[in-house]
Amino acid sequence: MNNYNFELIEYNNFRSARIFITSIKYSNFHWHYEYEFVFVLKGSIKINTRPEAVILQEGDIILLNSKTIHELQCTNDNNLLLFIQIVPELFCIEKNENRDYYFYLNSKNQRMQPKCNIDIFTQLVSQIGLSNLREKICETASLRTRALVLMLVAECFENLSYDIYQKSSGEKRNENNNNFLMTCIDYIQNHFKNEFVLEDMYKEIGMSEKSVHRFLTSNLGISAKKLLTERRIDEARRLLKYTDKQIGIISDLVGFQSDKTFYRVFKTEVGITPNEYRSNGGCLNNDMEIKGYLTWSEKEAHGLLIRYSN
Numbered sequence: 001m002n003n004y005n006f007e008l009i010e011y012n013n014f015r016s017a018r019i020f021i022t023s024i025k026y027s028n029f030h031w032h033y034e035y036e037f038v039f040v041l042k043g044s045i046k047i048n049t050r051p052e053a054v055i056l057q058e059g060d061i062i063l064l065n066s067k068t069i070h071e072l073q074c075t076n077d078n079n080l081l082l083f084i085q086i087v088p089e090l091f092c093i094e095k096n097e098n099r100d101y102y103f104y105l106n107s108k109n110q111r112m113q114p115k116c117n118i119d120i121f122t123q124l125v126s127q128i129g130l131s132n133l134r135e136k137i138c139e140t141a142s143l144r145t146r147a148l149v150l151m152l153v154a155e156c157f158e159n160l161s162y163d164i165y166q167k168s169s170g171e172k173r174n175e176n177n178n179n180f181l182m183t184c185i186d187y188i189q190n191h192f193k194n195e196f197v198l199e200d201m202y203k204e205i206g207m208s209e210k211s212v213h214r215f216l217t218s219n220l221g222i223s224a225k226k227l228l229t230e231r232r233i234d235e236a237r238r239l240l241k242y243t244d245k246q247i248g249i250i251s252d253l254v255g256f257q258s259d260k261t262f263y264r265v266f267k268t269e270v271g272i273t274p275n276e277y278r279s280n281g282g283c284l285n286n287d288m289e290i291k292g293y294l295t296w297s298e299k300e301a302h303g304l305l306i307r308y309s310n
Contacts, residue, residue, distance in 0.1 A: 017149045018085040019132040023296040027072040034085040035103070036064040037152070038072075039125045041304040043079030047072055054108050059308070061122055063105035063156070066091075080296055080304065082129045090153050100165045103156050116159040124152050126309035133302060180205075181219050184212065188224065192231040193255045198224055232256065233269045240278045247274050 018034070024045065038047065044057045048071040049064070055075060056062060064070055066088045091101050105121065106112035114121060128148045134141040156162070183205060191197045201224070202209055213223055222230075232254040239250045251262035266274050 016087055016090055016146060019083070019128060019145065019149075021080065021082050021129060021133075021296065021298075021301045023078065023080050024072055025074050029069055029071045031067055031069045032085070033066055033088055035066050035088060035091060036068075036086075037082075037084040037125055038062050038064065039082040039084075039122065039129075039308075041080040041082055041301060041308070043077035044075045045072055045079050045081060046075055054106065056108060059122065060107045061105065061118070061125065062107065063103050063160075065102050066100070080301060082125060082301075082305070084125055084128055084149070084152070086149060086153065090150070091156070093157065101162050102165065103160045103162045105156075105160050112161075114155075114159045115161075116155075120155060120159065121152075123309050124148065124155060126305045128152065130302070130305045130309055133298070133305070180215070184216060184224065185227065188228050188231055192228055192235065193253065195255065195257060197255070198228060228255075229265060229269065233266060236262070236266060236274065237270070237277065240274055247278075250274070 021041070023043075029048075038045070038056070039061045040056045040058050042058055044055055046053060046055050047062060047064075049068055054062070057077075088100075104112040105114060107118055128145060131141050131145040131148055135145065184201065187201045187204065188197065191200065194200065198209070202212060205212070207215075209224075216222060216224055216227065235254045236250055239245055239253065240247075243250075245253070247262075248259050251259050254262075256262040256265070263273060266277075270277060272280075
């Protein structure tokens, strides 16, 4: 995975899944620990997992397994996609089991069809998408969303073909590497506001800066410094969009030691200045274009989800 970007998933209200709808232009090769359902509500999308690639069209669904390296590319059709990214811990039959599961679900591949009617899966993911949209107006909707996600996991075990991989001693070492990886990520996530967060992390984990740099670039394709910068800029964007705090205060809150440095780094990472980001209402459209996401209609998505959920 050395040459591919690691994607750190930020979960919804409960720390089990991230659910979102978007129209996508591209997403470069990346990987994450989460299992990911992709459901095409409209148009089509090309998903490349090397060496295989598939074009999914309206109504198609695929499950990308944990740590699958993949890339998404739009076709000539405008698309609207539902993504459900679920933590691997939910895909366990027994607590602390030492195994991985590889599921087969791809509506375009006859060898990867479920044992039941595939509508069971398209209806269930659509219900999850609808419930997730309702969370904006209903406080208890997140409980329903969680229940539906657990039902989806159960359907995978009951109605999908899957392989079981018992972890060898070498894989256990990789698991230890994964744990260390998450330790570094979690430390930066939780302490990014501190001025000397990286120096403190090296002391906390008992490794030199050079060793941590080599480990992270090898496993994530990104350095600790870059990871820290992205975390600070993500928090700055949130504060710019949802608060009226002065930019100088935001700069200090997210860990930058000078406004000049904050402006320079923000412009480099986001493509526009903090003032421009805020004046555009959080720069939602620009931000999505930078990530390869495009604008989409929530009303249209809601109608399509209702259609597929019945």
